[in-house]
Amino acid sequence: MITQGTFSFLPALSNEQILKQLKYCIDHGWAVNVEYTDDPHPRNTYWEMWGLPMFDLRDPAGILMEINACRKTHPETYIRVSAFDNTKGWESIRLSFIVNRPSVERQYRLERTEVASRQQRYAIR
Amino acid sequence: MSEPAAPVPESVDLDAERQGSGIDAVLDQLDTELVGLVPVKTRIREIASLLLIDRLRRKLELSAASPTLHMCFTGNPGTGKTTVAQRMADILHRLEYVRVGHVVSVTRDDLVGQYIGHTAPKTKEVIKKAMGGVLFIDEAYYLYRPENERDYGQESIEILLQVMENHRDDLVVILAGYKDRMDKFFQSNPGMRSRIAHHIDFPDYESQELLHIGKLMLAEQNYQFTSEAESVFAEYIERRRQQPHFANARSIRNALDRARFRQAGRLCQQGGQLSRQSLVTIEAQDIRSSRVFD
Ligand SMILES: Nc1ncnc2c1ncn2[C@@H]1O[C@H](COP(=O)(O)OP(=O)(O)OP(=O)(O)O)[C@@H](O)[C@H]1O
Ligand SMILES: [Mg+2]
Numbered sequence: 001m002i003t004q005g006t007f008s009f010l011p012a013l014s015n016e017q018i019l020k021q022l023k024y025c026i027d028h029g030w031a032v033n034v035e036y037t038d039d040p041h042p043r044n045t046y047w048e049m050w051g052l053p054m055f056d057l058r059d060p061a062g063i064l065m066e067i068n069a070c071r072k073t074h075p076e077t078y079i080r081v082s083a084f085d086n087t088k089g090w091e092s093i094r095l096s097f098i099v100n101r102p103s104v105e106r107q108y109r110l111e112r113t114e115v116a117s118r119q120q121r122y123a124i125r
Numbered sequence: 126m127s128e129p130a131a132p133v134p135e136s137v138d139l140d141a142e143r144q145g146s147g148i149d150a151v152l153d154q155l156d157t158e159l160v161g162l163v164p165v166k167t168r169i170r171e172i173a174s175l176l177l178i179d180r181l182r183r184k185l186e187l188s189a190a191s192p193t194l195h196m197c198f199t200g201n202p203g204t205g206k207t208t209v210a211q212r213m214a215d216i217l218h219r220l221e222y223v224r225v226g227h228v229v230s231v232t233r234d235d236l237v238g239q240y241i242g243h244t245a246p247k248t249k250e251v252i253k254k255a256m257g258g259v260l261f262i263d264e265a266y267y268l269y270r271p272e273n274e275r276d277y278g279q280e281s282i283e284i285l286l287q288v289m290e291n292h293r294d295d296l297v298v299i300l301a302g303y304k305d306r307m308d309k310f311f312q313s314n315p316g317m318r319s320r321i322a323h324h325i326d327f328p329d330y331e332s333q334e335l336l337h338i339g340k341l342m343l344a345e346q347n348y349q350f351t352s353e354a355e356s357v358f359a360e361y362i363e364r365r366r367q368q369p370h371f372a373n374a375r376s377i378r379n380a381l382d383r384a385r386f387r388q389a390g391r392l393c394q395q396g397g398q399l400s401r402q403s404l405v406t407i408e409a410q411d412i413r414s415s416r417v418f419d
């Protein structure tokens with residue numbers, strides 16, 4: 001099972017729990033993105049954006065609406081929510097968590113290659 | 126181990142619930158701050174009662190689908206539609222029908238795009254901003270332009286219809302506009318008509334009511350009429366309402382803004398020591414010099 005972002009060692013969040021997290025984000029004034037990918041490799045930081053970042057919302061129901069639309073269109077992908085804080089000094093993602101997984105999860109393993117002088121090169125494949 | 130559920134009570138205290146919601150304060154404020162509009166106020170009280178009882182029923186676990194509260198406000202300009210929409214949002218919030226209670230006020234241009242693929246994101250963006258509160262669509266009939274087959278307004282209507290059905294708990298839509306045009310709009314858009322539970326008509330104000338509104342507006346801004354000015358203003362109202370572009374309370378507000386200008390001009394010409402009384406007083410001449418008396 002892919003673990004990345006917050007909460008990914010926990011059982012999948014219910015919609016109700018997702019709404020609470022989203023509320024936390026908008027109450028802090030963070031811009032919320034919905035992103036999806038079929039390549040959740042840890043080195044792949046750029047997932048596809050589902051629509052535009054959402055900000056100036058008063059209530060999280062609209063974001064859940066987008067998550068559900070994304071789930072419907074791309075059910076067999078990983079979908080994550082990320083919240084961007086644009087305040088000076090932060091200017092980065094403050095929270096990110098997975099809200100959808102494909103029915104069959106991607107598998108990765110650590111591969112070792114021996115190169116010159118018995119050095120080991122590692123790769124996740 | 127989960128806690129045993131508390132037993133469902135056999136009765137509930139209506140008065141306590143009323144007080145807890147603070148709903149009476151809002152309704153009373155509506156009565157005192159808004160002149161006239163008796164049919165509107167009656168409907169709002171009815172809606173408030175429904176929501177209050179609904180809340181009590183839920184406490185006794187008497188389940189029922191939450192009522193549809195999308196509305197349509199029809200009436201001429203300046204009859205108080207926007208103002209009442211604000212109050213409505215406040216009431217819905219206090220009775221926990223909406224979570225936030227803000228009003229997002231839009232017209233066609235905020236919803237409909239200029240080219241293919243532009244409308245859906247625009248409409249959805251507005252809907253997302255309105256969630257938790259009230260989406261107020263002024264002159265809603267402009268969304269529908271039958272003369273142009275490929276008008277993008279229809280796309281916006283479809284999205285709104287879907288949201289009004291599937292997200293009833295997330296937002297309340299209020300359409301507003303002139304009565305006759307709104308009726309025509311509903312004839313061509315039965316889907317919209319069937320999703321709107323409350324049609325509220327805002328009558329034009331009587332001259333007496335307009336005078337009362339004018340006095341309230343003045344008092345709000347720490348001005349007052351002399352008794353002569355008041356009777357001149359009453360005459361002003363009679364004349365003004367015969368003229369084109371009369372917009373009920375909005376015309377009154379504009380007329381008073383101009384009277385303030387003239388008062389300021391008059392006082393500046395007069396110069397010297399000004400009493401508190403002279404600063405708050407609108408004189409008959411401040412009104413009589415209006416073009417309406419030409
Ligand atoms: N019954 C009333 N009592 C006191 N003030 C009122 C009343 N009705 C309207 N007003 C005032 O008149 C002005 C215009 O009202 P409002 O904007 O609500 O009208 P409207 O019906 O939305 O007009 P439009 O159709 O032109 O948008 C506002 O400043 C409002 O405060
Ligand atoms: Mg208005």
